[in-house]
Amino acid sequence: MTSPDxxxxxxxxxxxxxxxxxxxxxxxxxxPWGLDLEDLQYYGEYTAKIKHPAINRLRDEAEExxxxxxxxxxxxxxxxGEGKTVTTVGLGQTLNHxxxxxxxAIREPSLGPVFGVKGGAAGGxxxxxxxxxxxxxxxxxxxxxxxxxxxLIAAMLDARISQGNDLxxxxxxxxxxxxxxxxxxxxxxxxxxxxxxxxxxxxxxxFILTAAxxxxxxxxxxxxxxxxxxxxxxxxxxxxTDGEPVTVDDIExxxxxxxxxxxxxxxxxxxxxxxxxxxVHGGPFANIAHGTNSLIADKAAFGxxxxxxxxxxxxxxxxxxxxxxxxxxxxNMTPNAVVVVxxxxxxxxxxxxxxxVDYDEIEAAGVDAVEAGFENLDKHVSNLQKFGxxxxxxxxxxxxxxxxxxxAVLDHCRGDLGVRAAESEVFAEGSxxxxxxxxxxxxxxxESDEDEFTHLYDDDDPITEKIETVATEIYGADxxxxxxxxxxxxxxxxxxxxxxxxxxxxxxxxxxxxxxSEKGAPAGWELEISEVYxxxxxxxxxxxxxxxxxxxxxxxxxxxxxxxxxxxGNITGLF
Numbered sequence: 001m002t003s004p005d006x007x008x009x010x011x012x013x014x015x016x017x018x019x020x021x022x023x024x025x026x027x028x029x030x031x032p033w034g035l036d037l038e039d040l041q042y043y044g045e046y047t048a049k050i051k052h053p054a055i056n057r058l059r060d061e062a063e064e065x066x067x068x069x070x071x072x073x074x075x076x077x078x079x080x081g082e083g084k085t086v087t088t089v090g091l092g093q094t095l096n097h098x099x100x101x102x103x104x105a106i107r108e109p110s111l112g113p114v115f116g117v118k119g120g121a122a123g124g125x126x127x128x129x130x131x132x133x134x135x136x137x138x139x140x141x142x143x144x145x146x147x148x149x150x151x152l153i154a155a156m157l158d159a160r161i162s163q164g165n166d167l168x169x170x171x172x173x174x175x176x177x178x179x180x181x182x183x184x185x186x187x188x189x190x191x192x193x194x195x196x197x198x199x200x201x202x203x204x205x206x207f208i209l210t211a212a213x214x215x216x217x218x219x220x221x222x223x224x225x226x227x228x229x230x231x232x233x234x235x236x237x238x239x240x241t242d243g244e245p246v247t248v249d250d251i252e253x254x255x256x257x258x259x260x261x262x263x264x265x266x267x268x269x270x271x272x273x274x275x276x277x278x279x280v281h282g283g284p285f286a287n288i289a290h291g292t293n294s295l296i297a298d299k300a301a302f303g304x305x306x307x308x309x310x311x312x313x314x315x316x317x318x319x320x321x322x323x324x325x326x327x328x329x330x331x332n333m334t335p336n337a338v339v340v341v342x343x344x345x346x347x348x349x350x351x352x353x354x355x356x357v358d359y360d361e362i363e364a365a366g367v368d369a370v371e372a373g374f375e376n377l378d379k380h381v382s383n384l385q386k387f388g389x390x391x392x393x394x395x396x397x398x399x400x401x402x403x404x405x406x407x408a409v410l411d412h413c414r415g416d417l418g419v420r421a422a423e424s425e426v427f428a429e430g431s432x433x434x435x436x437x438x439x440x441x442x443x444x445x446x447e448s449d450e451d452e453f454t455h456l457y458d459d460d461d462p463i464t465e466k467i468e469t470v471a472t473e474i475y476g477a478d479x480x481x482x483x484x485x486x487x488x489x490x491x492x493x494x495x496x497x498x499x500x501x502x503x504x505x506x507x508x509x510x511x512x513x514x515x516x517s518e519k520g521a522p523a524g525w526e527l528e529i530s531e532v533y534x535x536x537x538x539x540x541x542x543x544x545x546x547x548x549x550x551x552x553x554x555x556x557x558x559x560x561x562x563x564x565x566x567x568x569g570n571i572t573g574l575f
Contacts, residue, residue: 011399011428014124014575018132021273029271033103033304034058041266043140046131049266050279050300052224058303067302068445069333072311072394073320073384074341075377076350076512076519078357079117082343083124083396083427084311090127090426091339091394091441092309093274094434100442102307104129104278107293108268109136110143110211110285112183112552114574115560122280124575126430129270129278133571142264143181143210143283149260150179150213156253157237158192162200167250168240171203175533176237181210185553208550212288215257217538219265220282220294221330228265229258231537245496247536267297274430277304286313287509288550290322290540295331307445314509316340316380321474324387325455326502326540334453337444338384338391339437340377341424342409344401347373355510355517363400367408374412379512379521381417383474388452390444393421394437397428420444459500463490463532466503467543471527475512481528486543489532493541498534507545514545 012020026048027037039054050058072088088106095102106129109122114136122129122136129135138144154176161169180187187207193200210216214235222228233249240246248254267281279301282294291313301308312319320338328334348362351372362369377393384391393413395406406423413421420440425433456473457466464482471477482490493499510516514527531544554560563573 011125014128014132015571017126017273018128018130021130023130023271024275026269026271029275030269030277033277034061035269035304040269041263044134047134047140047268047270049140049263049268051266055224055267055296055300059299060303062299062302065302065306067305068307068336070307070309070337070339070441070445071320071323071335072309072339072341073316073323073380074314075346075380076315076317077509078346078349079510080359082341082346084341085123086125086127086427087339087341087394087396087424088309088311089123089129089272089278090424090430090434091438092278092307093127093272093276094426094431094438095307095309095441096276097274097431098435098438098442100307100438101305102276102309103301103305104272104276105293105297105301105308105310106278106280107311107313108139108142108280108283110209110283111137111181112209112211115563116183116552116554116558123272125427126273127426128273129280130273131270132575135270135280136574139280140263140268142268142281145260145264146213146215146219147179147181147210149257150210150215152260153235153237153248153251153253153257154178156251158200160251162193167246168242169238169246170241171201173239174203174205174237175239177206177208179210179213180207183209183552183554185551188549188551206551209285209288209552211283211285212550214535214538215261216282216284217289217535217540219261220284220290220292221327221538222265222296224296225258225262225265228261229254231539232257233537235537236534243492245536265296267294267300284313286319286322288506290326290504290538291319292323292327295327298331298333315512316384317474317512318505318507318509320384321456321470322504325457325470326504328453329455329502330539334450335389336448336450337441338387338389339441340380340384340391340393341396342377342393343396343398344370344405344409345398347377347409349373350376350519353519355519367404370405370408371412373520375521376512376519378417379476381413381419386456386473388454390447391419392437392440392444393417393419394424395421397423397425399428459502463493463499463503463541467505467529470503470505475507475514475527476521476523477513477525477527479526481526483528483530486529486532493532493534496534498536498541501534501539501541504535504540504542505545506542506550
């Protein structure tokens with residue numbers, strides 16, 4: 001183990017590590033993995049998109065091979081995150097290091113959290129994806145394209161209302177807000193159409209984060225450009241005065257919106273600091289969407305490697321549950337192993353029952369606080385075991401963690417829980433720090449039986465039952481309280497023929513419950529569902545809890561306040 005003092009003295013910043021890395025031109029890096037020069041659309045020397053013909057070829061090759069799908073998820077995190085992306089990147093690198101052929105697939109960062117709490121969002125230390133500044137800031141423009149396409153639909157909808165309203169749209173039943181890729185609480189509720197007759201029809205409106213747009217979900221679940229277009233066409237943007245849905249196709253926005261996403265649907269390929277190819281594509285959040293990278297990225301990566309390491313957002317109650325019940329359903333995929341990322345910091349956070357978080361108190365606390373937080377990790381482990389997939393706990397080590405604290409977690413997992421567990425130091429050491437973890441993941445994948453994998457509910461279960469299953473089985477609630485509006489919404493969903501859709505629960509990521517202040521594994525509570533609406537293009541229903549936000553806000557001191565760029569273009573404070 002590396003001591004905290006050694007790590008703090010010798011570890012350069014993420015930016016310094018990234019700047020000192022020797023990157024290969026992307027066309028040279030991916031050639032051994034089955035991609036040729038003509039398969040790529042280039043964005044400089046180190047970033048490219050995979051063209052559609054290559055994606056189709058790789059998808060066909062994936063169907064002929066036996067692949068291992070490894071999902072990385074985590075316990076309920078602190079607001080800073082506990083290192084799922086670091087673990088994903090580090091594990092992918094390490095699998096190659098130990099002789100396996102592995103690819104990585106992760107989501108694209110959103111500018112909201114980049115400038116909000118977490119800062120950079122593509123790994124870190126010696127397990128990061130490069131070029132990190134580009135990936136975190138504008139990358140290949142996918143998020144901008146999605147924002148533009150979303151707002152084009154909104155503009156065409158309001159134009160249709162103002163220019164005669166021939167579709168008889170009920171302005172009090174418009175379901176398509178504006179979108180922006182930035183945390184801005186002032187835009188949650190707005191009024192549009194002011195300024196007299198030329199300003200349009202006044203009505204209440206609002207903004208959501210681009211990552212929460214249904215277009216993001218559609219992009220990440222579409223098979224190809226034609227499927228993307230069909231899905232966009234059936235998105236419901238409003239209802240008419242008779243309660244009938246009005247779709248994107250009804251307002252003639254399907255073609256232009258799809259046109260804006262022509263390149264965005266192509267997955268991006270870059271490299272890790274050790275030269276492992278990484279597909280970085282799509283960015284839905286797990287607390288307000290389904291929380292995983294695109295299926296196109298997964299299918300392409302399957303055609304290039306024996307192992308695919310991917311991640312699901314936030315804790316397993318959000319991202320992993322949706323991956324198992326929604327993404328695997330739609331992508332016809334079966335995970336072979338699940339890695340649950342735990343940290344001493346997060347365990348103390350729950351053991352001390354903190355809200356809001358006090359990182360100084362966390363660092364000062366000892367093993368007792370770690371052990372008091374085990375109930376949160378235990379709940380995540382038991383939840384994931386319900387899906388029938390072998391599991392490994394990765395204890396992501398931070399510089400301030402002591403040997404005794406880390407060992408306490410390992411002993412608890414291996415002894416009390418009876419699951420595989422490994423310390424991970426991929427942040428500080430790269431693949432050299434993840435060998436134990438990789439070996440245990442390989443063992444888990446070899447042990448897996450695809451026939452054992454199961455979803456928590458069936459397609460034909462009633463909508464209320466699907467919601468209640470997730471609430472009681474995953475969150476630990478005693479039951480579910482549906483508001484009158486939510487019950488009316490469910491009746492409408494069933495009448496519209498959406499009863500067999502899977503359900504995406506939109507809930508706070510700060511707690512297993514719907515109350516951000518509740519830590520550990522809360523018991524004796526009831527989940528409240530305030531609204532249920534269709535993502536008809538994506539193919540799932542969204543159930544909002546009382547504490548869900550589709551437009552987060554910046555903290556009192558956002559991460560952006562410590563970021564800067566000098567006259568030579570050198571960035572500081574991003575990571």
